[in-house]
Amino acid sequence: MxxxxxxxxxxxxxxxxxxxxxxxxxxxxxxxxxxxxxxxxxxxxxxxxxxxxxxxxxxxxxxxxxxxxxxxxxxxxxxxxxxxxxxxxxxxxxxxxxxxxxxxxxxxxxxxxxxxxxxxxxxxxxxxxxxxxxxxxxxxxxxxxxxxxxxxxxxxxxxxxxxxxRHKKYPKQYFDAIALYNNKQYTEAASVFDTILSSGLKDQDTYRWAIYCHLLIKNYRKAKNYFDEFRKRFQMNSEDYSNLGLIYSHYENHEKAMKLYGISLKLNPMNSYSLNNQGYTLNILEKYEEAITFFDRALEIDKSFAYSYNNRGFSKIKLGRIEEGLHDLNQSFELDPYNPYYFRNLGIYYQERGEYQKALELFLKSKSLDNYTHDIDTLIAEVKKYLSQKAY
Known part of the structure; x- marks a missing residue:
């Protein structure tokens, strides 16, 4: 029974x-x-x-x-x-x-x-x-x-x-700014959110929107200032720690950035952005094998994460597994054909193969898409120097 x-x-x-x-x-x-x-x-x-x-x-x-x-x-x-x-x-x-x-x-x-x-x-x-x-x-x-x-x-x-x-009480400007953000007009959206915050509407959602906008236009100083205010008023979540880590990565304080990504992942082990950013930081520190484990985890969570394919491809190229790396780069390109880091990393692939003219063209393409692509000026200078010496 x-x-x-x-x-x-x-x-x-x-x-x-x-x-x-x-x-x-x-x-x-x-x-x-x-x-x-x-x-x-x-x-x-x-x-x-x-x-x-x-x-x-x-x-x-x-x-x-x-x-x-x-x-x-x-x-x-x-x-x-x-x-x-x-x-x-x-x-x-x-x-x-x-x-x-x-x-x-x-x-x-x-x-x-x-x-x-x-x-x-x-x-x-x-x-x-x-x-x-x-x-x-x-x-x-x-x-x-x-x-x-x-x-x-x-x-x-x-x-x-x-x-x-709570949002019903917000001014029309707030929703205008979100519309600008959705239309990828990040500079204009950032300006409106700045105005809203300066007018006294200092709630956590407005701070977060302002931070997102300033990160996207690479105004890291402004984003950091907002984070300093935000942390005094509100509790940080996994995404907040991930974005703050990105700011410290920009300032090359990699130890602090890694600590913040770690906190982010403790709060949410499924945060694919923190996993990707942690792996990216390890790439900068030339710890490529360790970096790949983070990209693998990010791609287990989100198989359409172009940045992780791109970054993992770079890791494999630097480890000498250049054809495996090229495969990852190609997958990244299929998902996001306008990523400047794809062209930078593809340039590194051709540089490893000794095809310096092709590498230079790709580095210049990367720089044209984003003038702030990491180490792009150094890579361009190195390839130009090699080509000029070869000409003699």
Whole structure:
């Protein structure tokens, strides 16, 4: 009898948890699609991982489902529309938990209104309890962040709603700046965020946007100043430590940078950017074998991470495995054909092969894309010196 009860309970749990995740994520996705008229993707059993999953598509709804139910880790909804209004975000964020609450109400009605067989009655009672638990777990704001598959930080619905209601009080400038950022007008966006901060709206989201913008335009001094203010007011997360490490990497304080990347990875071991940056720093320190282990880990998390292919290719070239390195560089180029470090590292590949004219052309291409590419002036000078000596 006990064995049968345990088997029934296990079967109910295997049925209930995935179904509740499906209803919850559809509760986000369907309103998002209806309001924006754009696509939405939901992940069932993961926080954005498509590996070991199968894909379904129904019109503008895309679904990725983990094969193994025993390895499910919740779910995620990603609307594809850009510049969604705050009110619409509030609605589709709220409808996820409300879907769980609706399931609880329906389960309660079925469990008590109909004379069902013991198994079915037990099933709907478990559905009722799990639905209420799911609703409360998501609607009550939590300080505990969620590690997304791409290394970014997410939050439960309650925390997201609190932040969205706070955003409703922000000036129009704030959303104009985000629009500029989304259009890759980083200099203009940075200027607007600077104005907002100087006007007194010094919340953590505004600081982070300003820091992101200044990092992208390589204004590391300004980004560092904002970080100094930010650390006095707010708690740092994994992405914050990763970005601060990037600043110290720029100033060639590699010991400090490595320490900050380490803290970032303690907070979120899946932060592919910190893994990549740690490996990049090890490349600068000429610890190429050790660097490769970090790039490997980053690519396990995100197989489309062009920078890690590029950096791993450089490591392999410096270790004498130049054809393996070229393969990684080619994969990087397929993912991001405008990365200046691809052309720099491909130039190093040809330099190792003794094709200095080809190397020079690639170094110049790299510099034209980004004048601040690491060591690019030194590499150009070395190749020009060799070619001038060869001419004599």
């Amino acid at each position: 006990k064995t049968q009860l345990m088997a029934e309970l296990l079967a109910i749990l295997l049925i209930s948890r995935p179904l509740l995740t499906v209803f919850h994520e559809l509760g986000h996705a369907i309103p998002a699609i209806l309001m924006t008229r754009e696509r939405a993707t939901i992940f069932l059993g993961s926080y954005g991982d498509t590996d070991k999953s199968f894909r379904l598509a129904f019109g503008k709804l895309e679904i990725w489902i983990k094969y193994n139910l025993f390895k499910w880790k919740g779910g995620l909804c990603v609307p594809h529309a850009s510049n969604i209004s705050i009110n619409k975000k509030i609605i589709y964020t709220l409808t996820g938990p409300l879907a769980s609450l609706l399931i609880a109400i329906i389960s309660c009605y079925i469990a008590f209104a109909y004379k069902l067989k013991d198994f079915l009655s037990f099933l709907f009672l478990v559905f009722l309890l799990l639905s209420i638990f799911d609703f409360l777990k998501n609607i009550i704001p939590s300080n505990q962040s969620i590690m997304l598959h791409d290394g970014k930080i997410g939050h439960n619905d309650g925390t997201s709603l609190v932040r969205l209601f």
